[in-house]
Amino acid sequence: MNALDKAAWRSRLRAQRRELQSAADGGGLASVALDWLETLGPDDAGLAGSGPSAGGSVCAYMSIGGEPPTGPLLAALASAGYAVFVPVCEPGFQMTWARWTPGAQMQRSSLAPVMEVVGRRLPFDRLESVRAILLPALAVDGSGVRLGQGGGYYDRFLAGLSNDGGATSVPLAAVVHENEYFPAGSLPHDSLDAPVAYALTPAGHHAVGLT
Template identity: 55%
Template structure:
């Protein structure tokens, strides 16, 4: 499908995310199976589900995740719990030509705004993905994902370039519950690489399987 169609979807999904926050900064019930909750509760649920997902994959010395931006499923508590579980945690840093390097994350790590994207990045050594130690999974941002594993990102192209180079390590897209779509519903093209899992505050779900709805 073409780029304008993807752009229209991004506009719609961003607007929906913005609308999920009420005047008090709480998240509405559209992002969770529970009643209206605050970001701290959603972050705690995502941390619990993310740790269960990592544990289900077995041993691994490290995990790749990311520092969430406003409106995204909040990853602060997820990063904390992964680090506290004894894993090494790496998050991406943006490089020229829409490439990614990875740097260690730890509580209270100094942060700086990226020179290439509207995100915050830790200050530290920048490593190529192949130099990271025994990565058990890669957790990445998304605006939506469908049951074939097709992911709609923010449009920067960083992960579109990274994903084809990673063919063996499980990749999970972090989204809200209502952002998991039936197979074939999201626009995509030949440059899009599928992911293996959807990870929401409520559950994790294998993708690339028959298009069954989340229970």
């Protein structure tokens, strides 16, 4: 595999998203995510301490462009009793996390083309009772290979998780459109790519894993 393989995939997938953007189903994704979270037992998540929410915390993100819309998802998570955290881009391609609530003040990041919550920023290891992490992706396959946008923020974040034994048990789910979920072995990857354990689409959730 080389970088051109990933670049070609990203170019094709982004073109497809531009065509499908108006047909994205945010409500379906919200229902699927809530159903998926209900299937996770205590042994599936890195639950540590007691969080402020009865459901624990969920790390998600603010969708942009042709991504599956996460606005209804964030609202559904908060309504269901989860404490919702979304990323904030920091210098050096690092990320912190800010609590999202309905009506939260937002601003455009100065470092990336995304919207961020205005408020207190916390490193991931300061978040309590994290039940799951929902990740943006351009595609995911049945082997657990996630193809990101290539910005580098999530690559570094996931690499940090893999080096932190207490966090590796938190379920990772890539969020994609249904046509962006591919059979195992379809996507280019290398040894630096962190695998995910689940794929979420507006049509359903899938357990995946490297073989």
